[in-house]
Amino acid sequence: MTQPTVIEAKNLDLTFETADGPVQALKDVSLAIGAGEFVSFIGPSGCGKTTFLRCIAALEQPTGGTLTVNGMSPEAARKARAYGYVFQAAGLYPWRTIAKNIRLPLEIMGFSREEQEKRVRDVLELVDLSGFGGKYPWQLSGGMQQRASIARALSFDADILLMDEPFGALDEIVRDHLNEELLKLWARTGKTIGFVTHSIPEAVYLSTRIVVMSPRPGRITDVIESTLPKERPLDIRDTPEFLEIAHRVRDGLRAGHAYD
Amino acid sequence: MILVIAALILWALMWTLNVRLANGDSAGSRTVQLLVPFIFGLTLLVMWELLVRGLRVPTVVLPAPSVIVERMSREGPTLWVDFQQTFLKGALGGYAIGVTAAFLTAILVDRFDFLRRGILPVGSFVAALPIVGTAPILVMWYGFDWHSKAAVVVLMVFFPMLVNIVAGLQDTSQMQRDLMKTYAASYWQGFLKLRLPAAMPFIFNGLKISSTLAMIGAIVAEFFGSPIVGMGFRISTSVGQLSLDMVWAEIVVAALAGSAFYGVVALIERRVTFWHPSQRR
Amino acid sequence: MPMTRTLLPVLTVVLAIVAFWYLAAIPMNIHFALTTAERAGEVVTPDDAATRRGMGGIALAVQNPGQWADTWAQDKPRLPAPHQVVAELWQTTVMQNVTSKRSLVYHGWVTLSATVVGFAIGTGLGILLAIGIVHFRAMDMSVMPWAIASQTIPILAIAPMIIVVLNSVGVQGLVPKAIISAYLSFFPVVVGMVKGLRSPDAMQFDLLKTYNASRSETFWKLRLPASAPYLFASLKVGIAASLVGAIVGELPTGAIRGLGARLLTGSYYGQTVQIWSALFATAILAAGLVAIVAGAERLTLKRMGLAR
Secondary structure, eight states, X not given: OOSOEEEEEEEEEEEEEETXXXXXXXXXXXXXXXXXXXXXXXXXXXXXXXXXXXXXXXXXXXXXXXXXXXXXXXXXXXXXXXXXXXOSSOOOOTTSOXXXXXXXXXXXXXXXXXXXXXXHHHHHHHTTOTTOTTSOGGGSOHHHHHHHHHHHHHTTOXXXXXXXXXXTTSOHHHHHHHHHHHHHHHHHHOOEEXXXXXXXXXXXHHOSEEEEEETTTTEEEEEEEOOSOXXXXXXGGGSHHHHHHHHHHHHHHHHTTTTO | OHHHHHHHHHHHHHHHHHHHHHTSXXXXXXXXXXXXXXXXXXXXXXXXXXXXXXXXXXXXTOOOXXXXXXXXXXXXXXXXXXXXXXXXXXXXXXXXXXXXXXXXXXXXXXXXXXXXXXXXXHHHXXXXXXXXXXXXXXXXXXXXXXXXXXXXXHHHHHHHHHHHHHHHHHOOOHHHHHHHHHTXXXXXXXXXXXXXXXXXXXXXXXXXXXXXXXXXHHHHHHHTOOOSOOHHHHHHHHHHTTOHHHHHHHXXXXXXXXXXXXXXXXXXXXXXXXXXXXXXX | OOHHHHHHHHHHHHHHHHHHHHHHHHHHHHHHHHHHHHHTTOOOSSOOHHHHHHSOHHHHHHHOGGGHHHHTSOSSOSSOOHHHHHHHHHHHXXXXXXXXXXXXXXXXXXXHXXXXXXXXXXXXXXXXXXXXXXXXXXXXXHHHXXXXXXXXXXXXXXXXXXXXXXXXXXXXXXXXXXXXXXXXXXXXXXXXXXXXXXXXXXXXXXXXXXXXXXXXXXXXXXXXXXXXXXXXXXXXXXXXXXHHHHHHHTTTTTOOSSHHHHHHHHHHTTOHHHHXXXXXXXXXXXXXXXXXXXXXXXHHHHHTTOOO
C-alpha cells in the first residue's frame, strides 16, 4: 500500500448479548484502508457491515481485537471529529433550513460565523444544492434531502466519510444520479470513504475496493481490488470488466450463503 | 307559546341551512367552515332566549341571555376585580410557577435515567388524581387569598407538564442521538440543539392542557374558601343567593378568559412548531 | 413496561417522598407542638411565645429536637404524618360498619355511584354524537368546533349552579352530580371517538369501497374496531374527570354525604387528618377507576390483536 493507512482493523470481534443468547456480529475481521480509498462493504443483512462501520465511528464497542482510526482509538478519533457520518435517512432537523442544518456540526465544533457561512456556501455548491439553503427539509425531495445530509457531513472537512446505505431509500433513477455525483465529489475532495450497501452494481461502480461479507457469524468472505479506471461514466456498468467484478462479488456472496 | 313555536321553526331552518352549506360546493372554504358553527351557536342562543321567555322559565332556574348581558354590563367593575383575582393572580401565577418547576424537574429527570424511571410512573399517576381535593389543605397552609389558589394550580399543572416535557425530550430517534455523538457534542449542546426543539410539540401540548387546568383549579379552589373576591367565590355566593344571572355572567367571563388563554398558547405553538406535520396543513 | 426495571426506581422515589413527608411534618407542626409542650411545663427554646410566632418552622425545629416525636402525633396537625393518615383511613374504612355515616366506604360509594352513572351517560351520549358527527357533514361542521372549544372552557365552574338549580326543581342527590359527571366526560369522549372513527387511512376505506360495503358495514367492520385505542384513551380521561365532577358537585349545597362533602366538612371543622384521609380515599378511588378502565383496555385490545 503506497498511501498511509487510515483505518486499521486486526482480528476484530463483536459479540452482542441479546435476549436469545449471544450473537456474534463480527468475527476476526482484519482490514487496512489507505488514505483516499473508496471501500464498499456489501453483504446480506446480519453480515456485520453496518456494525463494522459503526465500530469505526465509535458508535459500537468491539469485544475483541484492535481498531485504529488515524492512528488513534476510534473514541479518540470521534472526539477529534475525524469523520463525517451519513445515515440511511437524511435526518435533517425540520425546524432548521437546509443552510442551518448544514451549520449544525459547525456550530457544535465552534467555527466562527463567517467561517460557517463560507463553508455552507462551498458545500452546497459541491452537492449541487446552491440556492436551496433557505428551504426547509420537507420542501425538498428525498434525493435532495440526502444530498443535504452528505453536504452536512462534508462541511467540517473531516478526512474520512462513513456512509451507511445512504441511497437505500431512493428510487433507482435518483440513485444513479447520486452515484455519479458522489464519485465526482470524491474526485474533487480526495477523502477516504467507507460505504455500506446491499446493491452489487452500486458497490462495483463506486469503489476502489469491495469487501464482501457474510453473516452468522459476521465475517469478511472476499476483498476485491477494482480494476476499473478512476474516471467512470455510468455506461461503464455495461462493460465486461464491470460484469466480471460483479460476478466475483456475487460468487463471494454465494460462498457466504447469502442466497440460501 | 308563539315563542316556543318560533324557536322550533328556527331550529328547523338552521338545520336545513347548515345541511345545505355543509354538503354544498363551497363547503371546503374558510368562510363556510366558520359560518356553519357560528350559525349553529347563534341559533342555540336565540332559541334559549325564545324558550325561556315562551315557557316562562323563572330567572332563578335559567335566565335568558338578554338578562345575563344586562347584568354583565351593570356589574363590569365586579367582574373585572374577580377576573384579576382568579385569572391574573391565581391561574396565571400558578401556571407560571408550575410550568417553570416542571421544566427544571424535567431537565433533572432527563439527565439521570434512574430518576426518570422512578418519577415518570409516579408523575403520570398523580396527574390522574383529583388534585382539586388538595384545595382545603392548601387554603389552611397559605390562607384564603390568591396564594392558596395559585398553589392548587401549581399542583394541577406540574404533573401533566412534567410528563409531557420528559416524553418530548425522549422523543428523539437513535439515529439523531448517534449523529450528535459523531459530532462529539456535549450534553448541553445536544439538549439545546436537538432535544429541546424536538420536544416542542409535546411541550405545547402540555401547555395547552395546563391552561385549561389552571383556570379550573383557580375557580374550583375558591369554592373551598376565598376572600371576598374571585370568580369561584362570586359563583358560589351568587348561587347561594339564587342570582343566577350573576353566576352566568361570571361563567361567560370564565369561558372567554379560558378560550383566550388557550388561543394565545395555540398561536404561539403555531409559530414555534411551524415545522411539525400537524401544523403544516 | 418491564416491571423489574421500573420497580426499583419507583420504590426509591416513593420511599424518598415518604421520608421527605416525615421530615417536612416537623417544621410544619413545630409551632403547635412547642405551645403544648410549654403548657405542659416542659422547656422549649425560645421560651417566649411571641418570639416563637415570628420564627420559621425550620429554625424552631432545629432548636427543639425533643419535640419532633410530638409533631407526628398531634390531633389537628398542619401536616399529618403518613402513619396518622393511614391510621385514620383504617379507622374509617375497615373499622367502621359500611353503612355508617362515619365510614369512608359509605362516602366513597356515594361519590362513586354518581361518578359511574354520570360516566356511563356521558360516554354513551358522547359515542352517539361522535357517530353522528362522522357520518353527517352538517353535524360535523356545526358541532365539532364547539366540542373542541368547550375543552378550553372551565366547565367545572358551572357545577354549583347545576346542583342548586336542579335542587330547586326537586331533583336532588345522585342525579345532579351524575349530570355534572356526564357533562365532564362527554366532550373528551366525543373528541377522542371522532378521532378514532376517522383514524383508518384512505387505503382501508378504498378497499371497502371495492367491496361495495354500505356505510353501516364500514362502520361496524372498520371504523368501530379502529377506534378502540382512541376510545379507551378518552375513557381514562373521562372517568377521572367524572370523579372530579362528582366531588365538586358535593360542595355547593353543603352536602354531608360523599368524599367531597368529607373534604368540605373536614376543612370547616379544621379536622386536618380527616381532610387528608378523604383526599387519599379520592386518590385511591381515582387510581382504582382508571386501573379498571386500563384493564378493560388491555383485555379488549389483546382480543383484537392490537395489544402493545
